[in-house]
Amino acid sequence: MSVTLQLNNLHKRFGGLVAVKDVSFTLSPGEVVGLLGPNGSGKTTVMNMISGALPCDGGRVTVGAKDITRMKPHRVAKHGVARTFQLVRPLPTLTVGENVMLSLAFGHKRYWGRQARDLAEEKLAFVGLEGRGDEEVSNLNYIDQKRMEMARALASEPEILLLDEWLAGLNPSELKIGIDLVRHLQGQGMTVLLVEHIMEAVRALCSRCIVMRTGEVIADGPSEEVLSQPAVIKAYLGDDHA
Numbered sequence: 265m266s267v268t269l270q271l272n273n274l275h276k277r278f279g280g281l282v283a284v285k286d287v288s289f290t291l292s293p294g295e296v297v298g299l300l301g302p303n304g305s306g307k308t309t310v311m312n313m314i315s316g317a318l319p320c321d322g323g324r325v326t327v328g329a330k331d332i333t334r335m336k337p338h339r340v341a342k343h344g345v346a347r348t349f350q351l352v353r354p355l356p357t358l359t360v361g362e363n364v365m366l367s368l369a370f371g372h373k374r375y376w377g378r379q380a381r382d383l384a385e386e387k388l389a390f391v392g393l394e395g396r397g398d399e400e401v402s403n404l405n406y407i408d409q410k411r412m413e414m415a416r417a418l419a420s421e422p423e424i425l426l427l428d429e430w431l432a433g434l435n436p437s438e439l440k441i442g443i444d445l446v447r448h449l450q451g452q453g454m455t456v457l458l459v460e461h462i463m464e465a466v467r468a469l470c471s472r473c474i475v476m477r478t479g480e481v482i483a484d485g486p487s488e489e490v491l492s493q494p495a496v497i498k499a500y501l502g503d504d505h506a
């Protein structure tokens with residue numbers, strides 16, 4: 265895995281609201297970086313623009329030498345970028361395995377039939393759902409839905425993974441499983457951009473954090489350093505705590 269994700273002056277407005285303003289940063293191959301900020305600061309909008317779910321109004325997104333700005337999500341996936349969503353959105357009429365196979369059919373490389381089925385099983389085993397490909401999606405509890413969401417993202421064989429609050433809503437023991445899974449991906453060299461409010465997870469996984477406030481990046485650097493900056497504490501907790 266060897267590609268760099270680069271954002272240059274990304275900009276997005278919704279009517280009169282500037283949701284993302286001149287956001288620039290680069291993720292080196294294999295980095296796991298936290299994208300933090302209070303509610304409404306623009307994190308998901310940034311993820312949406314990288315993944316092609318939202319067109320940007322200005323700026324550029326590149327993966328390696330390839331400009332992926334304004335590409336549709338399925339084309340972005342083909343350039344090695346996958347994402348999970350804040351809310352798990354399985355296709356309920358398909359089985360667990362079929363949900364993963366769908367991503368294989370439209371991913372980075374295309375797989376069909378037997379090969380897709382085998383690969384889906386492999387991805388499901390990786391996330392801890394070994395042998396459960398034929399189950400109804402409705403059988404899955406919350407952590408297993410999260411696992412399936414991760415398997416779907418991994419099915420497109422990404423080099424860069426965008427995790428949008430993937431760990432949210434997990435209980436403490438599930439959180440540990442989730443953190444371990446991301447760590448495992450980290451060990452394989454995956455580049456990860458992690459939007460997360462759970463600081464335990466951020467501290468466990470991210471050596472670097474980028475913090476946004478009202479659409480702008482206000483800090484970017486080593487996690488411990490960034491998280492102790494007065495401007496960051498103020499953004500989260502208000503003036504009295506800075």
Ligand SMILES: Nc1ncnc2c1ncn2[C@@H]1O[C@H](COP(=O)(O)OP(=O)(O)OP(=O)(O)O)[C@@H](O)[C@H]1O
Nearest residue numbers: 278281282283301302303304305306307308309310
């Ligand atoms: N589709 C949209 N239409 C209009 N406004 C939007 C839209 N999506 C986001 N916004 C606004 O843009 C701003 C940034 O939202 P965004 O969801 O990116 O923030 P966030 O940092 O991800 O927040 P959270 O942590 O709550 O998920 C907010 O003011 C939000 O209300």
